[in-house]
Amino acid sequence: MKEFDYVIIGGGCAGLSLAYELEIHEKLNDKTLAIIEPRPEYKNDKTWSFWRVTSHNFDDCVKKSWNNFSINVPGKTNYLECKSFPYQSIHSGMFYEKINNKLRENKNISFFKDITEINKKNSFIFNSVPEIKNSHQNLWQHFCGVEIETKNNFFDEEIFNLMDFDCEQRESVHFFYTLPYSKNKALVETTWLSKMNDNSQKDYDQQIKLYIENHLKIKNKDYEIIYKEEGAIPLFYPLYKKEKNKINIGTAGGMTRLSTGYTFLNIQDHCKFIRENFENISNVSRFEISKKYQFLDDIFLRVLNKHPEKMSDIFFNMFKTSPKTVIKFLSNKSNYLEDLNIILRMPKWTFIKALFY
Numbered sequence: 262m263k264e265f266d267y268v269i270i271g272g273g274c275a276g277l278s279l280a281y282e283l284e285i286h287e288k289l290n291d292k293t294l295a296i297i298e299p300r301p302e303y304k305n306d307k308t309w310s311f312w313r314v315t316s317h318n319f320d321d322c323v324k325k326s327w328n329n330f331s332i333n334v335p336g337k338t339n340y341l342e343c344k345s346f347p348y349q350s351i352h353s354g355m356f357y358e359k360i361n362n363k364l365r366e367n368k369n370i371s372f373f374k375d376i377t378e379i380n381k382k383n384s385f386i387f388n389s390v391p392e393i394k395n396s397h398q399n400l401w402q403h404f405c406g407v408e409i410e411t412k413n414n415f416f417d418e419e420i421f422n423l424m425d426f427d428c429e430q431r432e433s434v435h436f437f438y439t440l441p442y443s444k445n446k447a448l449v450e451t452t453w454l455s456k457m458n459d460n461s462q463k464d465y466d467q468q469i470k471l472y473i474e475n476h477l478k479i480k481n482k483d484y485e486i487i488y489k490e491e492g493a494i495p496l497f498y499p500l501y502k503k504e505k506n507k508i509n510i511g512t513a514g515g516m517t518r519l520s521t522g523y524t525f526l527n528i529q530d531h532c533k534f535i536r537e538n539f540e541n542i543s544n545v546s547r548f549e550i551s552k553k554y555q556f557l558d559d560i561f562l563r564v565l566n567k568h569p570e571k572m573s574d575i576f577f578n579m580f581k582t583s584p585k586t587v588i589k590f591l592s593n594k595s596n597y598l599e600d601l602n603i604i605l606r607m608p609k610w611t612f613i614k615a616l617f618y
């Protein structure tokens with residue numbers, strides 16, 4: 262069986278981002294890489310969105326970018342501007358195609374469907390397949406989104422809705438998220454933050470249908486669904502065993518910001534870090550989301566778990582501070598003063614008590 266210098270397990274967002282980063286920086290000119298990916302074909306299966314707080318390699322895969330957004334709770338809406346850090350949505354189909362086209366140019370890179378097809382004994386491994394221990398205590402961000410096309414122009418494509426809490430909460434945390442790609446196309450997503458032990462929350466199709474009809478006021482006959490995505494992001498870190506010659510990347514590598522589910526840009530930062538330290542990769546210490554955010558997110562999720570009914574106001578109030586500050590905080594780029602600004606917006610006793618749950 263063939264041996265490779267490097268093996269990437271999982272050719273999804275993190276695996277392909279890493280291979281691309283290494284390839285464009287000519288780290289694979291005289292090294293071999295195997296990518297293990299079981300999916301039969303690549304197709305558009307996700308939309309990765311985030312505030313562009315750092316540069317990345319995929320500006321040409323951006324489906325749409327916004328400089329304005331809103332957040333609302335029943336009876337109140339806050340309109341915010343994010344010109345300094347535009348919110349971008351990446352089309353995963355374009356992302357896969359761009360990367361795979363580039364990787365095909367290098368004969369040192371090979372794709373396999375299963376790890377048993379190669380001899381990985383002497384390879385350095387980048388693993389993006391998470392090991393998740395099932396527990397009813399774990400919180401997830403689970404969601405379903407549909408892209409709809411309306412018969413007539415309907416949406417204001419200049420502003421997206423980050424969180425609309427004006428919907429049933431069912432003793433959990435629930436909001437809708439709407440990304441208007443154009444005047445007649447938008448992604449409408451129902452999102453829950455919960456333990457996922459309640460299957461009754463998964464009537465996603467019905468939730469979306471009612472939201473489109475009753476909140477967006479678009480009649481059933483006036484739109485059609487042209488794309489659908491569904492997923493669940495763990496709001497906890499997957500198991501991470503320290504092993505020689507192996508690094509976990511992506512969700513498996515702890516790149517999800519637990520209070521928000523945002524992962525894409527952290528994956529890109531991790532890939533840059535690996536590329537910069539590539540020649541010495543077995544000796545560098547683990548790349549992590551800063552301990553400061555891990556600590557704050559832990560308290561945040563304890564409050565969310567104990568007081569789901571308070572979360573819509575907590576999110577709403579967080580965005581009352583300058584949008585730049587919140588965006589930096591949610592994207593792990595804030596300084597201590599900015600952190601303090603956010604912390605002071607939180608209900609103090611609720612958060613202090615959460616330290617002792």
Ligand SMILES: Cc1cc2nc3c(=O)[nH]c(=O)nc-3n(C[C@H](O)[C@H](O)[C@H](O)COP(=O)(O)OP(=O)(O)OC[C@H]3O[C@@H](n4cnc5c(N)ncnc54)[C@H](O)[C@@H]3O)c2cc1C
Pocket residue numbers: 270271272273274275276297298299300306307308309310311376389390490491492493494510511512513522523524525526528
């Ligand atoms: C529908 C959806 C929407 C999301 N939207 C956003 C967003 O808007 N913004 C954001 O920041 N984050 C978002 N995320 C979270 C996160 O960015 C994505 O989950 C991202 O794809 C994580 O990258 P990854 O490489 O860790 O996992 P994946 O992209 O899932 O890649 C893992 C790969 O491993 C492969 N695989 C599975 N089993 C094996 C095996 N045994 N051997 C080899 N390969 C295997 C899979 O086929 C897959 O290709 C979203 C997640 C989902 C599911």
